[in-house]
Amino acid sequence: MTETLYTMIRNRAHRAVRRAPLAEIAHEYAHLGLSPIERMTRRFEMLCREEIPVILDAGEKILFVRTVPNLPDIFTEEEWAERHRDHFIHENGYVSNLSPDYATVIAKGLDAVRAETDCPETRRAIDALCNLSDRYRDYARENGREDAAAVLDVVPHYPARTFREALQFLRILHFGIWLEGSYHNTLGRFDKYMYPYYAHDTENGMTEDEALDLVCDFFLACNKDSDLYTGVQQGDNGQSLVLGGTDADGREVYSDLSRLCLRASEKLNMIDPKINLRVNRNTPLSVYEEGSRLTAVGLGFPQYSNDDVVIPGLEKLGYAHEDAADYAVAACWEYIIPRVGADIANIGALNFPGVVDTALHHSLKNAETFDEFMADVRRAIGEACDAIIASVDRADVLFTPHPLLNILFGCDISKGAKYNNFGIHGTGVAIAADSLAVLRDHVFGDKTISKEAILAACDNDFMGQEELLAFVRSECPKMGQDNDSVDEIACDLLHTFSLALRGKTNCRGGIWRAGTGSAMFYLWHADALGASPDGRRRGEPFGTNYSPALHTRTDGPISLIRSFTKPDLTETVNGGPLTLEFHASVFRDPDNIPKLANLVRYFVSRGGHQLQLNTVSKETLLDAQAHPENYPHLIVRIWGWSAYFVELDKPYQDHVIARQEYSL
Amino acid sequence: MFNVTQSVTGTIFDVKEFTVHDGPGVRTTVFFKGCPLTCIWCHNPEGMDTAPTLMVRNTQCTGCGLCCRPCTHADCRPFGRCLHICPKGLVKVAGRAVGAGELVTKLSAGAELYGAGGGGVTLSGGEPLLQPEFARAVARGLHENGIHTALQTSGFAKADTFASVLDTVDYVLFDLKLAHEDDHRRYTGVSCVPIHKNLAHLRESGKPFVLRIPLIPGITDTDENLTALSALAGDDPVELMPYNPYAGAKYPTVGKVFRYELPEETEERSPETLAKLFRRARVLR
Incomplete structure (x- = not known):
């Protein structure tokens, strides 16, 4: 990776190579009466033709950069409306958020894959991609880049032999599936499937510096087009990558290559790829220390996943051991299985504070005891889950076909795979638990708050009831303070959530998974809800994912970890991390790295499933909001991904700032 | 587990977990209310008075x-x-009153974590030595639960008070601020003579300790003072604590005026330069 190339990508100067947006094509496709698969194939062929080979820098080792800025839709608005009417269309209707099997294709080469397939559209898609690659090769050769041309002589046609060839192949495949129109499909267990190539080259004399340089070049490539790969906000682009963990036989995957990846990410200091680190009870402290050094950079990753919770949790849901052990992390935190998983991990979200609100308005008046009221809450959770299921299962789930993406799953992935499970996030569990604790202790318990008063307070946003507000908001116990009396309610809520989905099947023959994630629902759900009995005012967002209420004051991360590891998290392995926020000053001293490493290991030993660590200072964020021009590179973690702070909409910025209130 | 037969209570104003600058390993710091010193640069003004x-x-x-x-x-x-x-x-x-037993139970929750990284609990403040009986009860309780306990102190206390608390802790973070009596009285409000006596006792006790020097531009952070403190420190380990520009932030919240003013021209010295003034020093960052 050369300094020139790095500076160019960091300053977004390379975007100058992009051409004007392509015109709309859907009406023509509709007029011709083309089938969905024909449209996908035709568009992909067109896009590959329209792409212009570019070499950004004489030292650029991993080629392929997008020059076409947009993918014209294949359906007209009317056609989409029709599809929505007759089917359940998930998000954009294209396959997303899965973990493709790059390894098999990289080991075979596209020519062999082409020969094996009996799908003519897949052959056409492979031809289009190979043609683009051949043009890149010729362009490289004409421009004196024999090194790059020699790599493209081999890949993607033939099996990769070297680390560089494998990385270039991976880049082409990842580039290709985005260009085909699927999105947020991840990079998966990179250190596992790349290791053979790395080991081969290392044995043949590749130095550590050379390997690091290649990894940096590949990681940098992930930042070239990422602004085109958007989700809900800039940065939400699904380029997550998993390191470490074990294989099906329990052997450790973490290797020198994993270590190089952490170093490359630290060196790059950019938002992609987003690193997930799988750990377990046998993970040595040194691995946590290596992860912590990356945390100290302030990128908001690595995000940790605990094999000791996730693997048994997935097995409980019916995943075979070898598949559960191979889990990867989807765009944010959802656990997915490479190659064999076609799970839709983010198909809906249960609004825990919303459920409490429902019970409050329907059953509080008549409930004589808290146990009675809690039974109504549990019933309301069941009903909310059933409503989510019914809203999805009213029709079949329909995706557009992806002839190219299919080769990375060995099947028509739009139709599903071995696992076709649906995941539901669970937002605001802490606020729900805090609210229920107030009701238990003071409405049913010492009766210092009347039922009418708490109902009126929630409906009127505590107007005129300031003393009640101050009491419930600032003086009652909260989840995150290591207080069993609140935490046990959260345990109950999560367990109830998981039970409510147990035994239910979905329209694709899969099951339903409960999670602790929030995605953007921490804002959306909160917007739709009045004030809560815990003193959360109307319109105030929830914490992101599996985190305390924003107004919760805690003594620090030990209390937070203890509170949030009390529930049996094997029951909520759709994923969703606890987020700890650290003031940047904590990491100025390298002596503090082992301290953080111990803290993370503590989380894992206590049965936490997933952990995100942020380092940022509130002063910096406020200044960045006021003077965005001074902070083009300031990175923050949002809900499952890292982004450039100044590129976020204000509500998301404000939430990151508000979270600093419990910064440690 | 810990059982306090005598119900000793004390006053604390905060508990903070994962305090990375208050001793070895992962620590939780408990802040005792009240301090006999009135250092004008103090960043915890809510800890100064013994009363809430x-x-x-x-x-x-x-x-x-x-x-x-x-x-x-x-x-x-x-x-x-x-x-x-x-x-x-x-x-x-x-400032809230808390029983030693209750506090020990709370602080012991993280025992497994502290043990893993050589960490523990730090008694800080304010000045823990202003509540010696409470400090001893908490330290003994933590000790019974196998938790490493550190004392962070100004060193300003009667000799027997200091000795009695020292006996109950594993480690001491001992502040040194100004080497000369006049300066010490002027900026901290008290004499440094008892502090130096207690330092001598600390050295004789054989307890592991570190000397901590706040670098206050224009006051403690002068060549003259640091050279004198270096002579006092000798071969003992020293931690130098750079001035925090937000030190005055909490004064308006307690209705006090932050009297310290950062000099307009401060001498910028690198951590290496600073450390060289001492035989065994590191600069905390």
């Missing part, structure tokens, strides 16, 4: 006036403010 201190986080105050209306709560009476009405939770009292 009203704290109002003015920066977020919307001026709604609710807390100024008369109320009937007994605990609000001393402060002339209602503590139980602020919609944003900005009106608080620093």
Whole structure:
């Protein structure tokens, strides 16, 4: 990776190579009466033709950069409306958020894959991609880049032999599936499937510096087009990558290559790829220390996943051991299985504070005891889950076909795979638990708050009831303070959530998974809800994912970890991390790295499933909001991904700032 | 587990977990209320008085006036403010009475974590030696639970008080501020003679310790003072603590005036240069 190339990508100067947006094509496709698969194939062929080979820098080792800025839709608005009417269309209707099997294709080469397939559209898609690659090769050769041309002589046609060839192949495949129109499909267990190539080259004399340089070049490539790969906000682009963990036989995957990846990410200091680190009870402290050094950079990753919770949790849901052990992390935190998983991990979200609100308005008046009221809450959770299921299962789930993406799953992935499970996030569990604790202790318990008063307070946003507000908001116990009396309610809520989905099947023959994630629902759900009995005012967002209420004051991360590891998290392995926020000053001293490493290991030993660590200072964020021009590179973690702070909409910025209130 | 037969209580104003600058390993620091010193650069003004201190986080105050209306709560009476009405939770009292047993139980929750990384609990403040009986009870309780306990102190106490608390802790973070008596009295309000006596006792005791020097531009952070402190420190380990520009942040919240002013021209010295003034020093960052 050369300094020139790095500076160019960091300053977004390379975007100058992009051409004007392509015109709309859907009406023509509709007029011709083309089938969905024909449209996908035709568009992909067109896009590959329209792409212009570019070499950004004489030292650029991993080629392929997008020059076409947009993918014209294949359906007209009317056609989409029709599809929505007759089917359940998930998000954009294209396959997303899965973990493709790059390894098999990289080991075979596209020519062999082409020969094996009996799908003519897949052959056409492979031809289009190979043609683009051949043009890149010729362009490289004409421009004196024999090194790059020699790599493209081999890949993607033939099996990769070297680390560089494998990385270039991976880049082409990842580039290709985005260009085909699927999105947020991840990079998966990179250190596992790349290791053979790395080991081969290392044995043949590749130095550590050379390997690091290649990894940096590949990681940098992930930042070239990422602004085109958007989700809900800039940065939400699904380029997550998993390191470490074990294989099906329990052997450790973490290797020198994993270590190089952490170093490359630290060196790059950019938002992609987003690193997930799988750990377990046998993970040595040194691995946590290596992860912590990356945390100290302030990128908001690595995000940790605990094999000791996730693997048994997935097995409980019916995943075979070898598949559960191979889990990867989807765009944010959802656990997915490479190659064999076609799970839709983010198909809906249960609004825990919303459920409490429902019970409050329907059953509080008549409930004589808290146990009675809690039974109504549990019933309301069941009903909310059933409503989510019914809203999805009213029709079949329909995706557009992806002839190219299919080769990375060995099947028509739009139709599903071995696992076709649906995941539901669970937002605001802490606020729900805090609210229920107030009701238990003071409405049913010492009766210092009347039922009418708490109902009126929630409906009127505590107007005129300031003393009640101050009491419930600032003086009652909260989840995150290591207080069993609140935490046990959260345990109950999560367990109830998981039970409510147990035994239910979905329209694709899969099951339903409960999670602790929030995605953007921490804002959306909160917007739709009045004030809560815990003193959360109307319109105030929830914490992101599996985190305390924003107004919760805690003594620090030990209390937070203890509170949030009390529930049996094997029951909520759709994923969703606890987020700890650290003031940047904590990491100025390298002596503090082992301290953080111990803290993370503590989380894992206590049965936490997933952990995100942020380092940022509130002063910096406020200044960045006021003077965005001074902070083009300031990175923050949002809900499952890292982004450039100044590129976020204000509500998301404000939430990151508000979270600093419990910064440690 | 710990069992306090005698019900010793004390006053603390905060507990903070994962305090990375208060001793070895992962630590939780408990802040004792009240300090005999009045260092003008102190960044914990709510810890100075032994009596509970009203704290109002003015920066977020919307001026709604609710807390100024008369109320009937007994605990609000001393402060002339209602503590139980602020919609944003900005009106608080620093300083609460807590039993040693209760505090030990709470602090022991992280025992497994402390043990893993050579960490533990740090008694800080304020000045823990102002509540010696409480400090001893807490330290003994933690010790019984196998938790490493550190004392962070100004060293200003009667010799027997210092010795009795020292006996109960595993490690000491001993502050040194100004080498000369006149300067010490002027900027901290007390004599440094008892501090130097207690330092001598600390050295004789064989307890592991570190000397901690706050680098206050224009006051402690002068070549003359640091050279004198270096002579005093000798071969003992030293931690130099750079000045925190937000040190004055909490003064308005407790109705006090931060009297320290950063000199306009401060001498920028690298950590390496600073450390070289001492035989065994590191600069905390």
